[in-house]
Each structure stands twice: as C-alpha cells, then as structure tokens.
Amino acid sequence: MNRSELGAALRVLRNASGREAKVVARSSVMSASKLSKIETGKLPPSADDVDRILTAIGVSDDVKAEYLDAARAVATETTAWRLIQRAGLHKAQQRLRGVEARMSLLRLFQPALVPGLLQTPEYTRAILSRHDDLSEETVRRTVSARLERQEALYDENKRFCFVITEPVLRWLIVPPMVMVGQLDRIVSVSRLPNIDVRVVPLAGRKHDIANHAFVIRDDRAVSVETVHAEVVVTDPRDVAQYVTKFDGFAQAALEGAALRKLLVSIRDDLLQQRESG
Known part of the structure; x- marks a missing residue:
C-alpha cells in the first residue's frame, strides 16, 4: 500500500463512519x-497521524493495527527545522506533549545536548x-511549553530511559553555573522510580559510534535529529535498528551510584572553572 492508497483507504473508512471531515480533523x-x-x-x-485519525473515526483495534502497520511501512517523514520554526516552536513542543501523552515507553539517546525533557x-x-532570529516572546513561549512537556516525567505509568554521552555534560555551550544547575536537575530526576538516566563515559573502549540524537517511542516510531531537519522513521525494520543501537549504548553506560559519582565529579570541575575564571 502506497501513500495514495493509504489516504484513499482512510477516506473510505471516514465516509463509512458517517463522520464529517472537519469533525475528524478537529478530533485528530x-x-x-x-x-x-x-x-x-x-x-x-x-503513523501518529493515522493513529489519531483512526481513533477519531472509531475503528476497531484490529483495523487500527492493520492500518498502522501500513503507515509505518511507507512513512519516513522529514520536516526541515525552518518549517517547524515557522509554524511555531512552542506548537512543536505542544505536539510532542500530545504524542508523549499517548506513549508508555520513551528511549532517548543524545550525544550533543541535554535532552529537552531533562533541561x-x-x-x-x-x-x-x-x-538571533528568535524573538524574546518565542523563547519565552517555547521554554514554557517545554516545561509543560516535562510534567509527563512524573506519570509513573510511563517509563523514560535516557542515555547521554559524557561530552554533553562537559560541553560549555552554556555558562558553567547554568551547567551546574543542569547537572543537579539530572541527579534529581534520575531518582524518580520510572526514570532511567545513564551516561556513556569517555573512558574505556567504545564499540559503536555516537552518530546523532534519536528518540524511540513505544517501539513504533523513531525521531532522528539532523542538522537541517527532524526525520521520523516508522518502518519496524528501521525502528529495530535504533533499538539495537540504543541498547548497546545503554549497556556501556553508567547508572545509579556510578552515574551520580560521575555527575558530582563533573560538577566539581565546573565549579573550579568558575572560581578560576
């Protein structure tokens, strides 16, 4: 089934349900x-679009599963960051909040920045x-929307697994004291029962390459962050590759007491930089 056939099938299902397009669109x-x-x-x-449309139409779980499989097989969605920015960064955060409200497991690998949910x-x-092209109002609204997304961390019905590389925590793209506060936040969140935070240390032999950031949601979709765009992958074979890659980094990462010891060490280094500066 190609995208034209999938779209036509969704229209047939909507017409059969007797629901008007504007009603389904609003519910979706x-x-x-x-x-x-x-x-x-x-x-x-x-796949998320199809899920929301089918939910709004009110199809059975079996029908939904069939069409979601078809959607994942044909969809690799690429959206340029400039288009996301043009539509509103805060709206992108609100969309992600909606996606995360429906998932039960999120696994995130980040070799460049502290994950947004932990910031x-x-x-x-x-x-x-x-x-420079973001206004103060845009920054304010985006920060606020991201904080609202973080409320999901406290839902114990959801599990979050974060794997970060150590350079992320040493990369001073922000002032040292901002990074100190950020490390304290990571330590605090790591103690929540449904949160698993791990850091891949610089020391030791590595068996994989930290290519880029990616997020896996419920083994159903992967969001990949590139320089120019966000790519959403839903083919189960491709998703499985990212799961394998994530699991490899997770096994090589520090967790628990060893993680917190590393974070304290990095925090001390940052405080010394501030004092010597």
Whole structure:
C-alpha cells in the first residue's frame, strides 16, 4: 500500500463512519486542510497521524493495527527545522506533549545536548537564545511549553530511559553555573522510580559510534535529529535498528551510584572553572 492508497483507504473508512471531515480533523488535532491532503495522497501521513485519525473515526483495534502497520511501512517523514520554526516552536513542543501523552515507553539517546525533557529553564533559554532570529516572546513561549512537556516525567505509568554521552555534560555551550544547575536537575530526576538516566563515559573502549540524537517511542516510531531537519522513521525494520543501537549504548553506560559519582565529579570541575575564571 502506497501513500495514495493509504489516504484513499482512510477516506473510505471516514465516509463509512458517517463522520464529517472537519469533525475528524478537529478530533485528530489537525487542520481540515491537512486531513484533505492526507486523504487525497498529497501529503504522506505519519503513523501518529493515522493513529489519531483512526481513533477519531472509531475503528476497531484490529483495523487500527492493520492500518498502522501500513503507515509505518511507507512513512519516513522529514520536516526541515525552518518549517517547524515557522509554524511555531512552542506548537512543536505542544505536539510532542500530545504524542508523549499517548506513549508508555520513551528511549532517548543524545550525544550533543541535554535532552529537552531533562533541561532546566535556564539551559533551554540559553540554547534558544543562541538564535538571533528568535524573538524574546518565542523563547519565552517555547521554554514554557517545554516545561509543560516535562510534567509527563512524573506519570509513573510511563517509563523514560535516557542515555547521554559524557561530552554533553562537559560541553560549555552554556555558562558553567547554568551547567551546574543542569547537572543537579539530572541527579534529581534520575531518582524518580520510572526514570532511567545513564551516561556513556569517555573512558574505556567504545564499540559503536555516537552518530546523532534519536528518540524511540513505544517501539513504533523513531525521531532522528539532523542538522537541517527532524526525520521520523516508522518502518519496524528501521525502528529495530535504533533499538539495537540504543541498547548497546545503554549497556556501556553508567547508572545509579556510578552515574551520580560521575555527575558530582563533573560538577566539581565546573565549579573550579568558575572560581578560576
């Protein structure tokens, strides 16, 4: 099934349900225009789009599973960051909040920045403020939306697994004291019962390459962060590759007491840099 066939099938299901397009679109948290483009094959739907549409239509679990498998097999969605920014960075955070509300397991690998779900407001603001084309209002709204996303961390029905490389915690893209506060935040979150935070140390032999950041949600979809765009992968064979890669880094990473010992050491180094500066 290609994207045109998938869109046409979704339209048939909607018509059979007797629900108007604008009602389904509203329930699916998308515009009527986007739904129309999906149904006519002009826009490839992500697996998440299909899930929301089918939920709004009210199909059975068996039908939903069949169509989600088809969507994952044909969809690799690439969205340029400039388009995400143009639509509103805070809206992107709100969309992610909705996605994360429906998942039960998130696994995230990050070799470049502290994961957004673990960021302090100061860290997020410092990262966003690097961009001269973002207004103060945009920064404020995005920071606020990211903090709202972080509420999911306290839902014990969800599990979060974060694997970060040690250079992330030593990369002073923010002032030392901002990074100190960020390390304290990571230590605090790591103590939550449903949160697993690990750090791959610089020391020791490595058996894989930290290519780029990626997020796995429920073994169903992977979001890959590149320089110019976000790529969403849903083919089960591709998702499985990322799961294997994540598991390899997780096994090589420090956790628990060993993790917190490393974080304290890095924190002490940062404090010494501040004092010597």
